[in-house]
Amino acid sequence: MGLYSEGNRKWWLLVAVSCVLGLVLLDETVVGIALPTIQAELDLSLNQSHWVVNSYLLVFACFVAVGGKLGDQFGMLPVFLTGLAVFGLCSVAGGFAPSGEVLITARALQGIGAAIIFPLFVAMTAMTFPQEERGFALGIGGAIGTIFLAIGPLVGGLLTDLLSWRWIFWINPPIVILIAVVTFVSWRDVDRPPPPPIDWTGLALIASGMFCTVFSLMQSEDWGWNSPAVSGLMVAGLALLVVFAIYELRTANPLIEVDLFKIPVFTASNLTIFVAQYSKMPIFIFAALYAQTELSLSPLGAGMLVMLAALPQPFVAPYCGKLTDQHPPGLLATGGLFGIAVAMALLSLAAPFGNIWLFAPGLLVAGIVTPFVFVPTQAAIMASLPEHKHGQGGGISMSSQMIGGTVGLAVCSTLFAFHKSYVLVFASTAMLLFVVAALCLFLFRRSSPVQTV
Template identity: 65%
Template sequence: MQLIGEANRKWWLLGAVSCVLGLVLLDETVVGIALPSIQETFSLSSNTAHWIVNAYLLTLACFVAVGGKLGDLFGILRMFLLGLATFGIFSVVCGFAPSGEVLIIARAFQGLGSAVMFPLFMAMVTMTFPKEQHGMALAVTGSVGTIFLSLGPLVGGAFTEFLSWRWIFWINPFLVIVIAVVVSLTWRDVERPPGRRIDWTGLVLIASGMFCIVFALMEADDWGWGSPVIWLLLVCGLAMIAAFCRFELRQDAPLIEVDLFTNPVFSASNVNLFMAQYAKMPIFVFVALYAQTELKLSALTAGLLVMLTPIPQPFVAAYCGRLVGKTHPRKLAFIGHLLLLASLLWLYFTAPLNDTLLFAPGLLVAGVAFPFLFLPSRAAIMGSLPEYKHGQGGGIAMAAQMIGGTVGLSASSAAFALGGYEAVLGLAAVLVALAFVYALVAYRKV
């Protein structure tokens, strides 16, 4: 009996690309727990050490929107394997890095590889499975991604304590080879319109603009929001993004079709992804700090408390996935917004009481809310585009998600400096409420 055949190839492909999502998300979190050991190995300052994490996130955020478009231009499989190879090769470089500087540069190239393959996993899923199964397939990938993301600190801690921090990078090539083989055997490409010219002017504008904005948001907490450099970078970044949009609207073959955002389903769904990822920052970063500083929990117990959010997500994602093909995405997104708003308000009002048992239900509700925002929004984005644009759609969706996390961390840090944990949770609740209102208006137009 043939192990991989036409009858089961889509399930093999789903498993492989789900592992890609997990691998990319794992690499976001697995390094954090190993940073003290890496810092000690290379005698790095704290500011230099955090760039081991930021270099990866910066290139991922800057190029992820472009990565999906390259798949549409040159072929999904070709670009996916190129991104996968880049990720794997520079994982090896990270593991053998002789200095902190080499490690940071290699991490940046790891992020570049992720930026190419990350948006293509969503395109591959929606182009392989029939539309009525999109929700189920995306639910599987989301569940696997959540599991990998949650295991990041545990895996990083185990390798660091029992082997070496270098093994958190050396393990990647083995997974990359298996994924590459399975995807090569199971992927079937689709027809694309002719025309493979890269819009280099647009590429420079969007990459430079994204770099300025993301770099400024990453450094704002250290340099201070009053720093003229931060504001100069933000203004320059926004100006370049505006110039990019204006330039692209005049092109016959734009790098990114900016006019896609005139579709209310497309734009509202990207706002949903942005806001959901934003809301993760107060929960996964600041609630963890709150648990240790205000609730006086140990680091391990605080981690277990925060785990209340990811624990229900795989189960809710499976249920939500079955609903995606049967229910309009606006209804599911509305449920997600309302649950997330209720969660943040619960955390906001119970935080001053410093009662762990009273505080905990809000984290569980957040775990239920996230799949209702992520899954229908991703399916709606792909459903609003023809198949030959799915790479671009996936790239834009991932860019919205990445920027949401970056803005969420920076804005939450600023709110924390002004008003503590309540300000962080209150600001997130206000922004979720505004996103809900926008979704109500946008989805009503269709």
């Protein structure tokens, strides 16, 4: 058998689409390390520098729910390649950005490309592999993705120190081109029933509601909490999200089936994913800033330190998957959430001392326990829904994940802007995690077999 054949085609496809997952996860960690350097070189305010990260997350969160539906409407391969092209071209533009405004715009457009390709990873894998191989294939894909996540801080530090922060964007296009070629050669479409129309009204409501809410949080530093613009945008955003929920309950083909949140385990799983992704912002953004500003580490040194929060994950995830098959996934996920809360508490206790040896254990604990949140919750979501709603359940969980990161950065940035305290950022996140973990433990215990809503 040659290097490539029809017999091993599906494995080539799996590696290619898994690298897409990897690129998205890499972007979570690689930019945070370079942020202080970007801020200094482009003369950005603290608020503007956070928008370099948040513009990507915000757009990603607003549009990820529709990414999979675009594939159903117009074909998986054309939509996938279009999303890759947008992601790659905007990476090039970000690397050449002459100002903060251009970089933030490029990052926002890059978020559109990521929102298109991210949900298609699961869909294309599920369509390529038979049922008996699907779980193993998704596990391999997740392992590849977490490898990218793990090396993100190191790559960001190396490129920033040895070359330029611009290379953290320029490394994407060659990988994108390789993914596109392998996917084009390896993909085989399958017959599917006609999909329902896309809920464009719902998409407009959730996108505008999220934008107004998060934008008001981010701009509170510059405009002040007493500003009518901040309070007006906040009220408008929350009102739009309420209208979105009401509209989705009444429309025939909703973008997000809000009724699913009546299932306790489904609600608990998405809430768990939301706060777990929220906690990544203090770890990969503010811990990286702390390492450079308070520990006086170089970008490379900061990357190596923050890498402790990512490096264990590819090794722990397979073991976590086995435990998920043997034990209630909801209890494992709650345990993981308590573990991240402990990690954040350790960071808050260590931060005042400015000692790397006291700070590092909290990051390592976070890296060990994080897979116990994300792996079991996906299993819990699938177990809580009938098979014909698995795709929708996966899409909602991705939205919860992206929105969690967006809100996490917005809230932590606001706290830091007002108090200039890393301790407050870490401690407030720990408190949130402890409260939500207790709530989710109650909800998971109310879980029941597959629902029929």
